[in-house]
Amino acid sequence: MKEGSRKHGMLAPCAACKLLRRRCAPDCVFAPYFPANEPQKFASVHKVFGASNVNKMLQELPEHQRSDAVSSMVYEANARVRDPVYGCVGAISLLQQQIDSLQTQLAMAQAEALHIKSNHQFNTAASSQRPASSSSPDHRGNEADSLWFY
Numbered sequence: 637m638k639e640g641s642r643k644h645g646m647l648a649p650c651a652a653c654k655l656l657r658r659r660c661a662p663d664c665v666f667a668p669y670f671p672a673n674e675p676q677k678f679a680s681v682h683k684v685f686g687a688s689n690v691n692k693m694l695q696e697l698p699e700h701q702r703s704d705a706v707s708s709m710v711y712e713a714n715a716r717v718r719d720p721v722y723g724c725v726g727a728i729s730l731l732q733q734q735i736d737s738l739q740t741q742l743a744m745a746q747a748e749a750l751h752i753k754s755n756h757q758f759n760t761a762a763s764s765q766r767p768a769s770s771s772s773p774d775h776r777g778n779e780a781d782s783l784w785f786y
């Protein structure tokens with residue numbers, strides 16, 4: 637690990653060029669997204685997609701989309717390494733199951749809330765004949781007046 641002593645873009649190869657054992661040109665398409673201090677990122681995408689495919693995909697994209705594409709490829713590659721059969725589809729379907737289960741819970745909670753609300757409205761409608769207790773300051777004022785006069 638000697639790349640710390642060199643400035644970025646000078647002579648230190650990016651993680652991709654280091655792994656591929658080639659010279660890292662100043663306009664290297666990998667360099668901005670695969671820094672030398674994160675070699676695992678390129679190792680994963682190279683293993684799953686192949687360096688030339690990653691190169692092709694990045695070349696075809698406008699520069700402002702490349703960073704997102706790299707994040708996506710790294711995520712997909714890591715998922716494929718973890719789960720060789722389903723890859724990121726495994727993660728997607730697991731999250732989809734969680735969404736379905738949470739939506740069911742939410743629907744049940746909303747139905748319960750509606751039920752409680754309608755019961756509450758029924759109860760308050762039944763007790764609305766009772767006098768309201770919000771006039772206590774006036775009431776206390778009257779009390780003070782009546783004490784004063786007696």
Ligand SMILES: [Zn+2]
Nearest residue numbers: 650653660664
């Ligand atoms: Zn490079």
